[in-house]
Amino acid sequence: MRNNRAMTVRPHRIAVLATDQVVGLDLGTPAQVFGTARDADDVPLYLVDTCTAGALPVRSTAGYQVLPDHGLELLEAADTVVVPGIHGGPPLRDGTLDPAVADALRGAYARGARIMSICTGAFVLAAAGLLDDRRATTHWAYADRFRRLHPAVDLDPDVLFIADDRVLTSAGVAAGIDLCLHVIRTDHGSEVANRAARRCVVPPWRDGGQAQYIERPVPKTADAGTAGAREWARHRLHEPVSLRDLAGQARMSVRTFTRRFRSETGMSPAQWLLQQRTDHARLLLETTDLTVDQVARRSGFGTAAALRQQLHQRIGVTPSTYRRTFHHP
Incomplete structure (x- = not known):
């Protein structure tokens, strides 16, 4: 019975889209969290693959290159697309994006795929035009830059994640784990999400938002004035x-x-x-x-x-x- 079920139920396909200067932790988060989500018969509920434009290697911020097994065609069959954070490149610098990547993301959304970003991956989604007139979030340290580059986005830097219809964004770094668990909880219920959290040795839910993590140092001021x-x-x-x-x-x-x-x-x-x-x-x-x-x-x-x-x-x-x-x- 277990084998029959494993053969007949198609896992939800997730495409992780890595761009240049991808953050290592963000890149590994979807495979780790979604990969631990299983049903009561221990059958995997998600299949996670990684792709880049042209299936070419991209640099990570952790001192290694990512050699993917797939190109952008992976987005054509994915049920969910996840864009990890980046620490460099045009999306962070000037808000632009490789046209092929932008077209692939827009095509996936138009086809009905769920689109997610982790941390500064929101800059990639915004550059593709997928966040205009939506609520979204990103790492609090990049909030001012994000607002300058993408004024049409309703940015909330105080929360851990935001789900706006089929477009979901998360705050900095570890908040990607919170978002992935939220998606599992939405897809399959709290019991499955809680089991996945235990396997990853993380809390199934964190109270509050990223506002509690924002540093507010006392600014240096001149002696004059107030x-x-x-x-x-x-x-x-x-x-x-x-x-x-x-x-x-x-x-x-x-x-x-x-x-x-x-x-x-x-x-x-x-x-x-x-x-x-x-x-x-x-x-x-x-x-x-x-x-x-x-x-x-x-x-x-x-x-x-x-x-x-x-x-x-x-x-x-x-x-x-x-x-x-x-x-x-």
Whole structure:
């Protein structure tokens, strides 16, 4: 019975399209995750192959070349096409793409294939015109560049992945695993996806989005303007700090200070102060064993409920979840 089923059920065909400067981890993720998805009879549910334009070798970012078994014709029969991330080449540099690759991607989508990208692979999909007027995501560090090159795309850099009809994009690096598990879960249910996650030794679901991983270092500023007031406020995040207090530190009127502050930081004093308190709370959660109540007080939120609301609003997770992810005793 098992052999008969294996012979009659056609695995879902996945084509991984590698372009020059492909990211090694992203390239291997689809084969690893989808390759572990099996039904109750241990029959593989997906068949994963790799292709390039002309079946030619392409360089990876890991110091080796990729020698594929297939050319772009693989996309003509694929049920799903996955584009891994890249760390170089025209799609990242100027938003252009090899016309043959663009045509193959558009043809696969028009034929009804599901199209996915991992990390900066979204630049390839956008260059092919497949993300225009869609919600999409990519690695947070490339968000500004992506917006400049592809203003027609509704980019959300805070999430781990986005599924917009048959076009799916994921955030940086390991978020490709989250997206592949999401696809398995959508295709075959949570039980199959959970088994695949266990085989890969990864969580079947991660709380929150990539906003919790974004680095927000304190920018270096000149001594003039509002920089001194900002430095003064950073040392008093646990205290009430008013707009009048900040303006007084800068020896400016409230109106002038507010205008100068927004010009220098791109946000209002209240928004900036809230961001600083959130970042300080994250630092305390990562590096101390203080209770959530203590973290809330020391970062200026006052109560654990206020901290919990703000953290969930900004990065999509609770303080306890954030601490479990990032705290190292």
